[in-house]
Amino acid sequence: MNELSFLDSIFxxxxxxxxxxxxxxHTNASTPKVDVKxxxxxxxxxxxxxxxxxxxxxxxxxxNNLTISSKTQDENKEEHKEKNETKWILKERYSxxxxxxxxxxxxxxxxxxxxxxxxxxxxxxxHKKAIASPKKIxxxxx
Numbered sequence: 001m002n003e004l005s006f007l008d009s010i011f012x013x014x015x016x017x018x019x020x021x022x023x024x025x026h027t028n029a030s031t032p033k034v035d036v037k038x039x040x041x042x043x044x045x046x047x048x049x050x051x052x053x054x055x056x057x058x059x060x061x062x063x064n065n066l067t068i069s070s071k072t073q074d075e076n077k078e079e080h081k082e083k084n085e086t087k088w089i090l091k092e093r094y095s096x097x098x099x100x101x102x103x104x105x106x107x108x109x110x111x112x113x114x115x116x117x118x119x120x121x122x123x124x125x126x127h128k129k130a131i132a133s134p135k136k137i138x139x140x141x142x
Contacts, residue, residue: 031098043108045124051095054117059124061110068122069099107131 033048045066049057052070060067072095104110104126112127 047122050120
């Protein structure tokens with residue numbers, strides 16, 4: 001018996017079934033994946049949010065911290081309960097609430113941050129502030 005089959009047997013025994021599902025889901029629930037890139041004009045943050053819409057996402061900027069969060073569908077709306085409750089036979093898809101906070105670089109122009117959502121990808125573009133050109137200071141002769 002190798003390690004993988006041993007772990008598999010633990011997850012499949014009847015005692016583990018009553019204990020492990022909550023532990024398993026909570027430890028494997030992941031926050032959305034993020035890519036951040038920089039060019040000379042801006043920073044671009046892209047976050048994978050499959051199964052969500054722009055209405056499910058909240059973006060806030062406070063004290064140079066950008067927070068992106070979302071609640072699960074169950075938290076966003078009340079589900080209609082049928083007279084006969086549904087019994088799940090197999091449930092592998094799992095979504096959870098999340099909140100991610102990003103400290104922005106000091107050169108981000110907070111007034112020009114823009115967000116868009118398409119095909120499950122949230123894109124946040126943060127333009128850089130114009131860099132002040134060096135100022136020549138004249139020297140007075142005394």
